[in-house]
Amino acid sequence: MYIASVVVTICVNIVAVIGLALLTGYTGMFSLGHAGFMCIGAYVAVLLNKYFIVPYVFALILGGFASVLVSLIIGYPTLRNKLRGDYFAICMLGFGTVVRLILNNMNNPITNGALGITNIPKLTTLWSALLFMLVLVYFMWNFVNSQYGKNCVAIQQQEVAAEMMGVSIVRTKLLSLAISAFYCAVSGGILGFWLQYIAPATFSDTRSNDFLATLVTGGINSITGPLLASVFLTTMLEYLRFFANWRLVVYGLLFILIMRFLPEGIMGYKEFSLKNTIKFFKEFSQNKVKIMEKWMRFCAKLTKKTNNKERKL
């Protein structure tokens, strides 16, 4: 049961982080409030299920669409007119805060204010969470490798050049925002039906920061990178329960150090593939010495390069 709960948490994190990867990694926009979308998705899904007896899967999807609607309302004023990403970041931070504030102060028997909704039926099972995760990751993989995904990368790399090539910037940005909102909302729904209890405090700013940290660690230009990072970080957190508050201190340092030394994260622009890994291990076992030498030379070259650079500057 404990392992199942860890696996479901991993699935929830993966879905949300993959959604954020499209927005932050591929399109290059920085969001501090995606827990707000998660919150909307969870509340809408749970309420629909509770009061209108919408089945589990449809409730999740409808929650996702509610989030998409909200994301378009927030996204349009902040993303049009080639405004800088900072407006967007602060609007998202505000959005997350406002969603939590409103839900905290709505004292009615339906949402129950800060106390949250209890007695939610446990509809998420281990297998449904895994299935949802796999399907959503598959969709995202296809999206990222499609023309739309390439448009997103073009905008991240050079906004002006992308516009010159005929990519509609506002539309592409809105699309990636809407998709990431959908992913976060679905992950919120899955979490709500698993925990059987949701409250505004479940979707705090810390959660948004966690997603961002996972994304940055995994590499912001890949799907498999954040995926592996969320598996790694979530299991690590279970081992580091006693660490409590220091966890966030480490997160902060991690952000700074990764941006300083490995700005593309662990995976960078590469994707994890089974073929390459097998190849790597085969080669490694065949000629260990050679590869070690190659690696040492590479490291030496790297340090030399940075030294030169620093001297020049």
Next chain:
Amino acid sequence: MTILIQQLITSVSVGGLYAVLAVGYALIYSVFDFTNFAFGGVMMVSAFSGYYISNAGFGTIPAMIVAILTGIVVSIAVELFAYRPMRKRNAKRLFLMISAMGVNIFLTNLYLSLFGANLRTLSSGFISNTVSIMNVQIGAVDIAAFLTSVVALAILSFFLYKTRPGITVRASAIDVSTAGLMGINVNRVSLIVFAISGITAAIAGMFFGMKYTVYPGMGAMSTKAFIASVIGGLGSLPGAVLGGFLLGILETLVTGYISATYRDIFSFGTMIIILMFMPNGLIGKGDQSKL
């Protein structure tokens, strides 16, 4: 009527602090083109050191001085450790913002873990006093905050417009690389800019600490200042001042007459509405980039 006047005076004093903070944001944005999300952390750290000095019985003025020194040191340390190596590598703005966010999370949670989350009252000699002018009771702290912020803004504008280092800062704000080509030492400009932003953070942190309390999460207050600088126009100093005062007045009036819990909704809502109709803020210049 007296209540309204009291509200207005409070709002002007809060607005002054927002304006000081927003100028710190706007200055860094105008020169380096990125938002220093670590600002809240710097503010919190300097308020904490001010708190410990004033608690040790040294009085308000030394506490203020120590807070300002802490602000300068922390701000410059962040610049040297986190931002400058990245700028040298021509890192993307996104990476700079993530790094800044990391600094903020790091500082906030470091202080949370080291000192605990409880609220501390920053006592000062004149905090409890009120001045009575024609039946209107005004807190001395409000007057001090307003006067200090006006003086700080005046000194800053004198520095920027009349002195030589100030001119180098303004030249860098127009175009950093061209300023560098013209023989301006951009690294020194960056130190000046971050030192100024540290000073503004410390002033605002001390007064927020006196008006409310000192606690590790108080850096979140600087989000408001960022809203103020967005309302006024990102990167524009007069815009930041105007936005700061407007936001202060709006927030106090909403708190006084509508509801304190929904204050943040009004500030974020105002920002979104202003962005809808004036995408560059109230007096911000258009972003004529490249084309």
